Amino acid sequence: MSRxxxxxxxxxxxxxxxxxxxxxxxxxxxxxxxxAVPDGAPSAGAVHLxxxxxxxxxxxxxxxxxxxxxxxxxxxxxxxxxxxxxxxDEGEGLVVYGWLDSDGDGVHCAPGQTEEPxxxxxxxxxxxxxxxxxxxxxxPCVGPESLYP
Amino acid sequence: MKRRFGKAPLALVSALALSAxxxxxxxxxxxxxxxxxxxxxxPAIDMHLHPGDWDHVPEDTRKFLASRFPxxxxxxxxxxxxxxxxxxxxxxEIDDAGIWGAGLFAIYxxxxxxxxxNELVAEDLTFAPDRFFGLASLRVDRWTTDRDAxxxxxxxxxxxxxxxxxxxxxxxxxxxxxxxxxxxxxxVGASLGKPLYLHTGTSPFPGTSQEPAYTDPTYLETAIQQxxxxxxxxxxxxxxxxxxxxxxxxxxxxxxxxYPNVFLEPSALGSAxxxxxxxxxxxxMRRMREAGITDRVVYxxxxxxxxxxxxxxxxxxxxxxxxxxxxEQEAAAVLAxxxxxxxxxxVPAEAAE
Numbered sequence: 001m002s003r004x005x006x007x008x009x010x011x012x013x014x015x016x017x018x019x020x021x022x023x024x025x026x027x028x029x030x031x032x033x034x035x036a037v038p039d040g041a042p043s044a045g046a047v048h049l050x051x052x053x054x055x056x057x058x059x060x061x062x063x064x065x066x067x068x069x070x071x072x073x074x075x076x077x078x079x080x081x082x083x084x085x086x087x088x089d090e091g092e093g094l095v096v097y098g099w100l101d102s103d104g105d106g107v108h109c110a111p112g113q114t115e116e117p118x119x120x121x122x123x124x125x126x127x128x129x130x131x132x133x134x135x136x137x138x139x140p141c142v143g144p145e146s147l148y149p
Numbered sequence: 150m151k152r153r154f155g156k157a158p159l160a161l162v163s164a165l166a167l168s169a170x171x172x173x174x175x176x177x178x179x180x181x182x183x184x185x186x187x188x189x190x191x192p193a194i195d196m197h198l199h200p201g202d203w204d205h206v207p208e209d210t211r212k213f214l215a216s217r218f219p220x221x222x223x224x225x226x227x228x229x230x231x232x233x234x235x236x237x238x239x240x241x242e243i244d245d246a247g248i249w250g251a252g253l254f255a256i257y258x259x260x261x262x263x264x265x266x267n268e269l270v271a272e273d274l275t276f277a278p279d280r281f282f283g284l285a286s287l288r289v290d291r292w293t294t295d296r297d298a299x300x301x302x303x304x305x306x307x308x309x310x311x312x313x314x315x316x317x318x319x320x321x322x323x324x325x326x327x328x329x330x331x332x333x334x335x336x337v338g339a340s341l342g343k344p345l346y347l348h349t350g351t352s353p354f355p356g357t358s359q360e361p362a363y364t365d366p367t368y369l370e371t372a373i374q375q376x377x378x379x380x381x382x383x384x385x386x387x388x389x390x391x392x393x394x395x396x397x398x399x400x401x402x403x404x405x406x407x408y409p410n411v412f413l414e415p416s417a418l419g420s421a422x423x424x425x426x427x428x429x430x431x432x433x434m435r436r437m438r439e440a441g442i443t444d445r446v447v448y449x450x451x452x453x454x455x456x457x458x459x460x461x462x463x464x465x466x467x468x469x470x471x472x473x474x475x476x477e478q479e480a481a482a483v484l485a486x487x488x489x490x491x492x493x494x495x496v497p498a499e500a501a502e
Contacts, residue, residue, distance in 0.1 A: 056259075056260065058207065058259060060205075061205055061257075061259060061266070062205065062207055062259045062263070064259040064260055064290045064291075065290055065291060066260075066290070066323070067260060067356070107360075107362075108360070109362065110361070111327070111368060111371075141325075141327070141328070142325065142328055142330070143323070143328065143358075143362065143363075145289070145290065145292060145323050145324050146292065146325075148293070149291060149294060
């Protein structure tokens with residue numbers, strides 16, 4: 001191997017090693033929750049849930065609220081039990097956002113279609129391996145950014 | 150680079166330097182200004198360039214960007230990126246491409262592409278005040294608490310010399326295109342007569358909101374209707390950068406044909422990485438001409454990305470226009486005339502000579 005090739009291989013190795021050595025610390029949380037709609041509101045349809053860190057780590061201008069780390073779809077409103085893996089190095093606090101897929105199209109409030117309610121809750125007691133939450137979907141057609149902070 | 154490769158043999162250092170020089174396409178003397186169109190030179194303005202500060206780019210995005218730098222520049226992507234984001238470097242890139250003017254974008258997207266502040270852009274504008282045009286932006290990630298302060302800051306920035314418009318990216322900044330809570334931003338654009346540039350389509354950057362409400366230009370229609378005095382420039386034509394295919398082109402064309410306050414900008418989708426065969430950019434330029442909306446198309450590249458990108462993207466776009474049979478008048482409108490009209494900018498004679 002020529003000297004130039006040797007150095008190139010070495011540089012490539014350093015770059016690859018940099019990727020291999022990364023690690024993510026995940027914290028398992030079992031969530032026992034309840035998803036509801038206001039009394040009398042339509043409740044049929046699957047519920048799409050997104051789990052966010054409440055505040056993302058970052059220096060100065062790069063610090064910001066929210067940051068999704070897992071999504072799930074459950075059959076409908078009612079009791080929910082989900083286990084999520086929280087990325088400890090990405091932020092702090094836990095937020096659950098959800099919306100009701102009333103028309104079953106998998107899209108939250110497609111233009112000209114059904115107004116579908118959303119909701120968000122900051123889970124109390126974080127960090128802990130077992131947490132509970134209660135989420136009411138009452139705000140039509142909004143993302144988590146309009147509900148938090 | 151010196152620190153990292155201080156003891157590297159001359160062969161590697163030489164290869165790095167040679168590659169950088171080749172990619173910069175360094176020649177003898179400054180290239181002529183303007184685009185050659187059948188022997189006539191047409192002025193060109195690139196409305197979409199990103200200055201910035203590498204330290205204000207999230208770590209995941211730095212890694213992503215570094216992976217896109219061509220070898221061997223990517224070996225020290227940090228140095229390459231820092232250099233390419235400087236105003237003198239951007240000016241060098243547009244000079245090398247024969248481009249006269251450039252739009253410089255501020256952006257506040259801490260979760261995805263990072264922060265290039267209004268203050269940074271204001272400072273960069275002073276580097277070439279006759280040729281750089283600033284597009285201001287604002288933070289929307291604490292909208293429920295900071296809305297009024299952010300809107301005031303935006304208005305204040307837009308009153309500064311050189312700021313001609315507003316830059317937004319719903320997918321990178323994480324706010325729905327149809328959420329009325331954010332409509333006051335469009336109201337600012339309308340009341341101050343400052344056009345709004347909006348990223349449409351998905352994005353390859355980590356952390357992007359890829360759902361339709363954040364990427365599909367259909368979701369902008371309510372705002373477009375509600376603010377007829379605001380000018381909406383739909384960036385990237387709703388392109389799907391994940392699948393490397395058209396997704397919102399038809400919608401963008403429909404919106405431009407339906408509403409006089411809608412303009413389109415075909416940046417980035419035709420890059421070598423997003424459109425390897427070049428067919429998608431050609432199709433976009435052809436379909437916009439067939440739709441009769443060449444007076445609504447504003448040229449942009451989404452550079453500087455890597456050395457030579459700004460020039461290469463202009464060449465691809467010009468080739469696509471020639472391929473689609475654009476007339477000289479249509480090409481002139483796309484390359485500079487529409488920008489001048491929309492932003493109220495006078496293009497001097499020396500822009501193409």
